[in-house]
Amino acid sequence: MLIKDVVCPFCGCLCDDLDVEVENGRIIRVDNACTLGSKTMVGDDRLKAPIRRDGKGWIETTYDAAIEEAAQILLDADRPLLYGWSRTHGEAQGIGVHLAELIGGVVDNTSTVCHGPSILAIQEVGHPGCTLGQVKNRADLIIYWGCNPIDAHPRHMSRYTTYATGFFVKDAHRDRKVIVVDTRRNESADVATEFVQVEPGGDYAVLSALRAIVRGRGDVVPPSVSGVSREQLVRVAEMCKNAKFGAIFFGLGLTMTAGKNKNVRNAIELTDELNRHTKFIISPMRGHGNVYGTNEVFTWITGYPYAVDFSRGIAFYNPGETTAIDILRRGECDACLVVASDPAAHFPKPCVEHLARIPVVQIDPHPNATTHICRLQIPGSVAGIDAAGTAYRMDGVPIRLKAIIETGVPNDTEILQRLYNRVREAKGE
Amino acid sequence: MRVILEAKVRKKPFLPIEAESIIPRNFLKGTDLAVYEGNKERKLVDLFRISVEGTAVTPEKIEVVLKGDTSRVKRIGEYMDAGKITISGDVGMHCGNFMSGGDIEILGNADAWLGREMRGGYILCHGNAGHYCASGYRGEKTGMQGGRVEVLGNAGDYCAEYLTGGEVHIHGSCGDMAGVEMKGGQFIIDGDATRPCGNMKDGTCMIFGTVRQMLPTFERIGTKKLPDRKVTVTVYKGDVANRGKGIMMVKGTGRSDE
Structure with a gap:
């Protein structure tokens, strides 16, 4: 028996388009799911x-x-x-x-x-967020900060961002720009327009520098911030300001490194600052x-x-x-x-x-x-x-x-x- | 009047005790006070050997002395307004929360949230203080508003977070993000600090040791001689990311890349 539109319970994406084949009370095949989702459903010991x-x-x-x-x-x-x-x-x-x-x-x-620290940050300064449907249909700039969706949320990019065709984003792969910020070059960085490599523990400083640049005080920012050049920071800030709708997704690279909730707070306040120029949202990449x-x-x-x-x-x-x-x-x-x-x-x-x-x-x-x-x-x-x-x-x-x-x-x-x-x-x- | 509380040896020594009833004013009416051990309500006498010397008619004349293992006793001196508390060993979390007057002296180390959201009075800690010393509570936008906290050892991370008024003096070094979100008051660190004063809005922070990972968003506005300390400090204004008007003074010439 084929059951359509099954929800995968594995990660926070909760993909709701799985086709599952059941025979004699056992799941024998799963279509549309990623490897993590398939393994969750089949071979359940x-x-x-x-x-x-x-x-x-x-x-x-x-x-x-x-x-x-x-x-x-x-x-x-x-x-x-x-x-x-x-x-x-x-x-x-x-x-x-x-x-x-x-x-x-x-x-x-x-x-x-x-993401406990994300919640602490939200309790301090609020959460400018939206649903993934909005991101899919509107966002032309995606930032993945301290997360690696290709490994951890494998269908996030194809369902909501880089490869997903949206109502206002017809040719997703060309129309959407992707910025990946991480301490090392991960798989997600390979599909990014811009990769920003931050020294471990340097996210807070980079976020502070971006906030200063976005509000026109790039003059105080030193030539290099936690391994990132001022030129690249200015370029990233311009990309953000020129976007029609930007979305920041962040993972444990922000929440579980030194600074924790303050890193996330700084990212939220950068989002706040960018909303003076264009529409920007920020959302955590939830795990379970x-x-x-x-x-x-x-x-x-x-x-x-x-x-x-x-x-x-x-x-x-x-x-x-x-x-x-x-x-x-x-x-x-x-x-x-x-x-x-x-x-x-x-x-x-x-x-x-x-x-x-x-x-x-x-x-x-x-x-x-x-x-x-x-x-x-x-x-x-x-x-x-x-x-x-x-x-x-x-x-x-x-x-x-x-x-x-x-x-x-x-x-x-x-x-x-x-x-x-x-x-x-x-x-x- | 002196009230001496000596902690009894417990079967489960790691179980936290919440003892916000231990403030001088409460001993005016005797020692029949309630404290919590885990999820059980206990009498003070169940957990401490109590001896009282002399009498008093005002809380100002009362000194509470804690002896024995008090490292898991939380909230001592919460909402204290007068008198003195002396802790001869270590003290648990939240010592001196919301305190508005009187003195607390800790001869050992203090755990996290020492003097949280303090409004007045004086706390002296001879050992080290844990994280969030003299800070605010989760989600709260106002931290310590008045009084004085002095730590002769080191302090942990997020020391003086949301400092709004009063004075915090750490004789040793601070951990990560000292003075983050500062809005006022005076913060002095004799030792080192890492990433101090992020997102600062107002207030003054002086650091006489080494600053590690100085944040990129502080604007250098000059130098200043401090005659009483016999040093010259570099003065920064910030946090620029936050349109802040805070002042951070750092011994020496400041950032190496300038």
Whole structure:
């Protein structure tokens, strides 16, 4: 059976034009997707049932027993951390936030290690953004700053920018100019009109210099800024000012290098400055399929997009203090629930060492690096494959993920709702 | 009156304690105060051995002395308005938040957000201070507005971010982006600084050590002799990217490429 217009749940692009062929409850072929998307859909290797450690090794257990044990671990904790959320649907994320409030825990999502600093910058100076549809139909200048879409978001260029024909951009490949800014020449730079190579850690200075040039104070800028010549900066500033509609897309090259949120803030303020001359927007290249959704869900429930601490009963937010990395590095938390993420594979070593010392429960369909340090793993279904739900694209557009096969595995919403109900019952509420 | 609080040894020593109730004024009514340990509310006496010497009728006459391991005790001196707090060891985050009067003396190191959004009073830290010393809160456009913060050691990144009023004096060096978004006040760094005063709008920053990665958007406007320091400094105005009118003084001749 061929299913058309399937949404790929892998990255923040949430491409919604996949053709998927299903046979006997298995996905056998995926068309239109990139390699990352195809691999997500086909050859999905799942855990069959909940597993727990019994001292010597792993034993299979039932969902009921696993949820009971998870509830006890969370109830016993003085500072539980609930981390992950970005690969599941919004409905499950909502229950996760309510669970954190119920047990007085800290709830954090993967933005903490990707675009968290972008959100801090947006909270300082706002976000001049738009949807990807606007970019596709109008933008004649694209800047990719500190990101490599060809590797990380392979269909971004063909669906929205360089190779996408838009309503006002008929001959995209000729009409659109592309500027790539990075510390090294990446694959995306090969298709760029202009490549700006910045010394590592030099983005802030280059952005400051561009702001000064755009507002006519190029005279103070020295001949070379972080490895970029003044001539090139002036040329880039002119290209920006002469564009009809410019769009800056930025990645972890800005958010996770020295300066972090201040780099992003500077980029937003450059966008602001350019809007005195023409139309310009800026947007983050979000990683996980539904990471934008976690920010939306967290914000509409708690007022804050990530790193929310409920230990005093009310929501407190202070990245650097209530973020998962900082809590783990300081050894603060005494239990952890990981949902739809793999911190053991991505977090710094001292954080993973602390995770290995405390009881960790993981709700994830796949055996992964975190499996090696957790006490209990409960597999749920995968949003976009055998579970339906809402996800948010990187530009904030909600898209419904379809369940394209039936596996009988409970989805994350059901598992978390049962866990929530059990904890609530034990607390006598 | 002296209130001595000695931290008891805890089973989970890394669990943070939030103790905004530890300000001199609160001890006028006794020592029955609440603090939070993780997600549990505790009595002050559960976590500290308390001894009180003498009596007082005004908070100005009260000194609170903290002993033992207080490195995970957050928010000590939050909203403090009078009296004195002495911490004999290290102190946790947010010490002296929103403080408007009185003195805090820390004999060890201070964790992040020391004197955050401070309005008055004096904080002296004998050791090092963490990140965001004397700064603002996330998304807040006004940082420290008054008072004085003095750190005898080094400070971490984003020291004096959004400084709006008052004085910050770091005797050692600062980390990355000291004085970023400064809007007023006076900021003195005796040691080194990296990328200081980005996006500065107003205020004065003096750096007597080495400036690393000087930002390209500061306009050199001359030199000045500082007789009390016996040095000549190069004076910059900026941040030009931000139409800023801030003044940054750097010891020596400044940027090497000029």
